[in-house]
Amino acid sequence: MSTTLQNDLFMRAALSQQTERPPVWFMRQAGRFMPEYWEIKNKYTFLEMCKTPEIAADVTMLPVNLLGIDAAILFSDILVTAEAMGGALSFEQGVGPRFANPVRTYDDAQKLAGAECVDKLQYVANAIREIQQRLNGSIPLIGFAGAPFTILSYLVEGGSTRDFKRTKLMLNNEPALAHLILQKIADLTIAYLNMQIEAGVNAVQLFDSWASALSWNDYTEFSHKYNKYILDNLNRTVPVISFAKGASVFAPLMIETKPDVISVDWNADLLNLKKTLPEGIAVQGNLDPFIMYADKPVIKAKIHELFERMRGEKGFICNLGHGISPDMPFDHVKFAIDTIKEFRY
Numbered sequence: 001m002s003t004t005l006q007n008d009l010f011m012r013a014a015l016s017q018q019t020e021r022p023p024v025w026f027m028r029q030a031g032r033f034m035p036e037y038w039e040i041k042n043k044y045t046f047l048e049m050c051k052t053p054e055i056a057a058d059v060t061m062l063p064v065n066l067l068g069i070d071a072a073i074l075f076s077d078i079l080v081t082a083e084a085m086g087g088a089l090s091f092e093q094g095v096g097p098r099f100a101n102p103v104r105t106y107d108d109a110q111k112l113a114g115a116e117c118v119d120k121l122q123y124v125a126n127a128i129r130e131i132q133q134r135l136n137g138s139i140p141l142i143g144f145a146g147a148p149f150t151i152l153s154y155l156v157e158g159g160s161t162r163d164f165k166r167t168k169l170m171l172n173n174e175p176a177l178a179h180l181i182l183q184k185i186a187d188l189t190i191a192y193l194n195m196q197i198e199a200g201v202n203a204v205q206l207f208d209s210w211a212s213a214l215s216w217n218d219y220t221e222f223s224h225k226y227n228k229y230i231l232d233n234l235n236r237t238v239p240v241i242s243f244a245k246g247a248s249v250f251a252p253l254m255i256e257t258k259p260d261v262i263s264v265d266w267n268a269d270l271l272n273l274k275k276t277l278p279e280g281i282a283v284q285g286n287l288d289p290f291i292m293y294a295d296k297p298v299i300k301a302k303i304h305e306l307f308e309r310m311r312g313e314k315g316f317i318c319n320l321g322h323g324i325s326p327d328m329p330f331d332h333v334k335f336a337i338d339t340i341k342e343f344r345y
């Protein structure tokens with residue numbers, strides 16, 4: 001598929017090939033930091049936006065047209081899998097995601113649907129086809145899903161959490177129950193990502209946003225095991241990016257899942273981390289998102305600092321260590337993208 005793209009910088013970097021400059025896209029590049037996002041968001045709920053292919057495509061295209069990034073990411077959310085399984089999901093303004101029926105007992109877990117509920121996510125395949133028509137071969141489209149541990153945490157807590165108290169209680173006191181739920185999520189995630197690949201995405205990213213909450217042993221047992229199971233069962237016709245907040249610690253385990261790209265948080269020295277990876281695994285990252293609040297000369301200096309460090313490395317995609325926040329100034333984000341695109345090795 002990459003050969004037909006007008007701009008294939010992202011695909012080449014994802015496959016650890018040489019590029020003239022690092023390709024760039026930002027996690028949460030379509031969102032509330034954009035006034036144009038609000039024009040759409042004021043008319044619909046977040047889930048309506050995700051479930052209506054035309055609207056999802058409109059939002060996906062915002063950063064393509066307004067920021068000029070090198071890869072688009074499907075507009076959706078990692079929690080749609082949990083909703084398809086039976087989670088009563090809503091997004092409340094200023095609160096974030098909420099599940100009205102948290103999953104805390106065997107009874108709750110048994111009620112969750114497994115891989116068969118992938119049919120309920122057909123709207124995502126429809127959105128992918130709509131977006132690909134609009135992109136018309138200009139840049140690649142990235143699909144994604146949440147990793148089982150991160151999804152488990154939302155189902156168990158009933159929403160976002162600071163300390164993962166209930167989730168960790170389950171891992172510690174009732175590991176078999178956690179495994180039952182994780183297995184269901186993992187089976188659905190395989191079917192869901194394969195559906196996205198079939199519908200035409202050019203790459204997929206697995207988001208294990210909250211892996212950093214876990215100890216090494218718990219990450220191995222409750223996260224890594226399922227991420228490996230997912231990557232082993234994907235239709236590997238497109239590059240797979242593995243994102244973990246915590247990748248700078250867990251990279252030695254992430255390697256075992258054989259991703260094409262590891263997306264790294266901003267704690268790591270990216271070059272040092274890359275040197276620990278086998279040949280053929282690219283890195284994505286790892287600017288501290290908070291530099292977007294800083295003055296423009298500082299933003300530029302931080303980007304150049306990272307790029308000079310990575311000079312000569314094949315397989316480097318520029319991104320943030322985590323997503324853009326709603327109050328980051330749009331013109332600073334745009335300035336960062338322009339600065340990155342002007343750079344040449």
Ligand SMILES: Cc1c2[nH]c(c1CCC(=O)O)Cc1[nH]c(c(CCC(=O)O)c1C)Cc1[nH]c(c(CCC(=O)O)c1C)Cc1[nH]c(c(C)c1CCC(=O)O)C2
Nearest residue numbers: 027028029030031046073075076077078096097207209323
């Ligand atoms: C943990 C997580 C979620 N969702 C996601 C993650 C993993 C990445 C990460 O670690 O940040 C992933 C995600 N969420 C969204 C995308 C779309 C593509 C993109 O632009 O990156 C992607 C890839 C849109 C979104 N997902 C959400 C919004 C905001 C919804 C709104 O407009 O109110 C968007 C644009 C809502 C959401 N969704 C989630 C939370 C915690 C929240 C509320 C808090 C917040 O708003 O940041 C769960």
